[in-house]
Structure formats: C-alpha cells, structure tokens
Amino acid sequence: MKKILLIISISFLYSCKSNNITDYESALNLGNATNVSTKFFVTDKILGGIFNLQLADSALILLSDDGNGCLQLFNKYDYTFLQTNGIYGRGPGEFPTNLVDLNVYKDTIQVLDLQRNIVSLFHKDNFLTDSFALADRTFQIDKYKGCFDIFPVDNFYISRPSIKTRFALYNLNGEHIKDYNIYPDYGPNINEESKDYALRYYCFTKTKPDFTKFVSLSYIGGILEIFNIHDNSINKVTEIMFLDPNIKNSKDYISIVKDDTNIGFCGVYVTDKYIYASYSGLQFKDFKQKFLADYVVVFDWDGNQKKSYKVNGGLLGLTIDEELNRVYYITKNLEGVDIIGWFNL
Numbered sequence: 001m002k003k004i005l006l007i008i009s010i011s012f013l014y015s016c017k018s019n020n021i022t023d024y025e026s027a028l029n030l031g032n033a034t035n036v037s038t039k040f041f042v043t044d045k046i047l048g049g050i051f052n053l054q055l056a057d058s059a060l061i062l063l064s065d066d067g068n069g070c071l072q073l074f075n076k077y078d079y080t081f082l083q084t085n086g087i088y089g090r091g092p093g094e095f096p097t098n099l100v101d102l103n104v105y106k107d108t109i110q111v112l113d114l115q116r117n118i119v120s121l122f123h124k125d126n127f128l129t130d131s132f133a134l135a136d137r138t139f140q141i142d143k144y145k146g147c148f149d150i151f152p153v154d155n156f157y158i159s160r161p162s163i164k165t166r167f168a169l170y171n172l173n174g175e176h177i178k179d180y181n182i183y184p185d186y187g188p189n190i191n192e193e194s195k196d197y198a199l200r201y202y203c204f205t206k207t208k209p210d211f212t213k214f215v216s217l218s219y220i221g222g223i224l225e226i227f228n229i230h231d232n233s234i235n236k237v238t239e240i241m242f243l244d245p246n247i248k249n250s251k252d253y254i255s256i257v258k259d260d261t262n263i264g265f266c267g268v269y270v271t272d273k274y275i276y277a278s279y280s281g282l283q284f285k286d287f288k289q290k291f292l293a294d295y296v297v298v299f300d301w302d303g304n305q306k307k308s309y310k311v312n313g314g315l316l317g318l319t320i321d322e323e324l325n326r327v328y329y330i331t332k333n334l335e336g337v338d339i340i341g342w343f344n345l
Contacts (some may be wrong), residue, residue, distance in 0.1 A: 007332040018242075028222075028242050029281070030295060034307040037083050041340035047072060050330050050338040053344060055319045057105045059128050060328060060340070061085075070098035073128065076321065076328075085131045086111075092131030101149050106209070112150050117141045119150060119157075119174065143176040144168060148200065151207040153214050153228055154229040160205065163195055167234055180234040184223050186245050198245060198251035206275075213301060214238075215268065215275050220257065221245030222264020222279065224303055236302040243281065258284035267295040267317035267330070274306065275299040276327070296327060315341065336344045 011079035024145040045066070054064035059082060062072045071086035085106040100266040101112040108124045120135035127133045127320045141147055146162035150170075156177070157170040167180040183195045199272045202219035222242035228235050267278040280293040292314025298307040324344070331341045 002248050010160055022189075028281070028297060028308070030281070030297075030308050030310075033295060033310040035310045035312070036343040038171050038341045038343045040331075041074070041079050041328075041342065043074065043079055043081060045072065045074075046321070047338065050317075050340070051271055052102060052104055053319050053328060053330055053340065054104050056109060056128060056304055059250075060319075061102065061104075062340070063100070064338075065098045069131070070095060070100060071102065076324075080273060083131050085127070085133070087201075093130070101303075103151065103153065103234075105207075107301060110150075111135075112147065113148065117145060117147055127337055139174040140179055141170060141174045141176075148203075148293050149205060149232060151205060151214060153207050153227075154210050154211060156229060156232075158214065160200055160206075160232065161198075162201065164193075164200075166196065166199055169229075169232075176234065177228055182243060183224070184218075184237065184239055184268050186221070186247065189249075190245075191249050193250045193251070198247055198252070200297070201253040204265060204277075206268050206270045208301065209271055209272050210234065215270060215301075217265035217277055220247060220266060221262055221264060222281070224265075224275075224277075224299065226301065226303060240303050259283065263287040263293075269317075271320055271322060272311050273300065275301065276318060276320055278311075278318055278329070279308075290332070292316060292331060296329075309345075311341075311343070313341065322339045328332075 013331050025303050037142050048065040050062050050064045054061045058076050060074045060076050066084055066304055069084040069087040072084055073082040097205050098101055099114040103110045107124045109127045111120045118138055118140050121137045122133050122135050142159035147159040150157055150159040150163055159168050161168050165179045169177045183199055186195050198220045204217045207214040213226055214229045224240045225236055225264055226238035228237055242266050246261050247256040248258055263280040263282055263284055265277045269276045277295045277297050278293040279295045280287050294314055296309040299305055313331055317329055318329040326342055326344050328342045
C-alpha cells in the first residue's frame with residue numbers, strides 16, 4: 001500500500017492460459033493463523049514516511065526521506081543507523097528526487113527513477129558503502145513515459161506502465177517487444193477501463209530470485225497470479241481470486257473503490273521457495289480506519305497456501321531475512337508514525 005501511495009502521488013496479448021488457472025473465488029484459511037510476538041525497530045534517526053523496505057546483506061534499506069536523501073541504511077542486527085543514500089542533487093551518484101523504486105537482486109541493487117523511466121544497476125557492495133555510488137549500468141525504458149515498476153524475468157524486463165497497459169515486455173536494453181493486457185474476471189458489469197485501473201494502480205509484483213517466474217498480487221480483491229515467459233511472451237500459469245473485488249465503474253482510479261470494496265494484499269516479498277504477502281480481507285470502510293493489514297500469508301510458487309501469521313498492530317510492506325528466519329515489516333506506532341517491526345518465523 002505504501003508503494004501504491006507513493007506512485008499515486010506521482011500521477012495519482014500476448015499470452016496463452018494454462019489449465020491450472022482457477023477462475024472462481026477461493027477462501028484463504030486464516031483460522032489457524034499463528035499469533036506472533038512482535039518487536040520494534042528503535043532508532044534516534046528521524047524518518048519521514050516509509051514507502052519501501054529492502055534487505056541487502058546486513059543492511060536494512062528504507063525508502064524514507066530524511067531531507068538529505070531518500071534511502072536510509074540501518075544495521076539489521078542492532079538497528080544502528082549506517083548512512084543516508086540516494087543523496088539529492090544533479091551530480092554523479094546523486095538522485096534528482098525521492099520518486100524511486102528500489103529492489104535487491106542477488107549482487108545487484110536496481111533503482112528505477114519513476115519520473116525519468118531510467119533504470120540504474122549498482123553493484124551491491126558499492127551501493128552499501130558509498131552514499132554517492134555510481135551505477136554500473138543505466139538504461140531507459142522506451143515506448144511508455146512512466147512505469148510503476150520494472151523487474152527482470154528470464155532474459156527480459158517486464159514493467160507496469162503508468163498508462164493503459166497492464167504489463168510491457170522489453171529486452172535487456174529496455175527496448176519494447178510487446179504488451180500483455182489480459183485481466184482476471186471482475187464480473188459481467190465491470191468495464192475494461194475499471195479493471196485496468198484496479199490491476200495497474202492497486203497491484204504488487206515481485207520476480208522469483210531465480211528469475212523464472214513473477215507474482216502479481218492485487219490490493220483490490222486479493223487476486224494472486226503467477227506468470228512466466230513462454231515463447232518470448234508473458235504467460236499466466238496460476239490465477240486465484242480470494243475475494244470478490246466489488247468495485248464500481250469509473251473514469252478515474254480513485255472512484256472505483258467503494259466502502260464495501262474488498263481489500264486483499266498490501267505488500268509482497270518472495271524467496272526461491274515462497275511468496276510472503278501481507279493480507280487484509282476487510283472491506284474498505286473498515287480497512288481505512290488504520291490502513292494496515294492483519295496477516296502475513298505464505299504461498300508456494302504454485303499458489304498453494306502454506307501458512308499464515310496474525311500480526312498484532314498490523315503491517316503493510318515486508319521483507320524476509322532468510323539468515324535470521326525473520327520478517328521485517330512496515331507498521332505504525334500509537335501516534336500513527338511509520339516504524340519497522342519484526343518477528344521470527
């Protein structure tokens with residue numbers, strides 16, 4: 001949700017279906033969710049809103065504006081502040097704005113400049129030690145002037161453009177190949193424009209660490225979709241709808257959400273074995289009281305639910321520390337200020 005709010009502030013087919021796709025609503029099993037004991041990240045560092053949380057080696061990277069830069073690095077063991085990265089400016093190694101999307105892929109840290117559509121790839125070691133790290137490679141995504149995110153799959157890049165196209169496929173140089181515009185069934189009375197809004201503006205995507213698949217999770221309706229690349233095209237292999245989205249037709253992305261619209265997923269992180277998703281299950285009229293989800297649901301890469309956790313206090317985005325077997329997540333304190341919590345799996 002935080003990532004969605006950041007993107008909204010900026011602007012706010014080519015596929016074959018598999019027989020494994022489920023077209024009907026399927027309930028999540030939350031009755032046996034494990035109640036977890038949470039702890040909170042304590043620091044004297046003054047942060048703005050936390051829009052993203054990533055983990056690279058022993059460093060927690062927060063997309064959080066401190067006035068000097070947009071990325072704050074902390075030690076994951078003792079929460080000490082390490083440095084500010086993404087320093088604002090127009091010189092080498094500086095970031096023009098805080099409108100970025102950051103992901104960690106093995107030894108590479110990828111930063112997408114959401115305004116300029118430029119992807120910068122940094123070696124992880126340089127990025128973590130130098131606040132003015134220079135990118136090892138940059139390239140610009142063509143055809144579309146803005147993207148919500150971009151991620152590698154197989155030998156391609158896939159983006160979610162900020163204009164009407166669900167996914168776009170590119171080669172490794174950012175040159176456009178083709179688009180993908182297949183949407184789940186939102187019911188016979190929902191038009192294509194409203195479905196497009198729901199799946200572009202209210203969606204989370206992550207690529208599997210081995211780059212063979214990617215997952216898309218919807219904020220509206222709780223739809224899980226898993227894709228791969230087949231014959232140089234985006235190919236959906238799994239689709240499960242956990243809630244009736246219950247949106248209304250509208251000419252803008254905000255008005256499609258009603259008080260009784262069902263809210264599903266609010267964040268995602270993936271490992272080679274599992275998909276970890278924060279999940280609400282509430283109607284919007286109840287969810288908007290705190291804008292936090294109550295659960296972390298774990299799926300395998302076939303879309304099967306493996307486990308669930310009940311998080312007291314709620315959460316949004318999350319990241320998994322496989323070394324410590326720990327979940328770090330974005331939440332709020334009693335004053336409504338963004339903080340980081342964690343619990344052990």
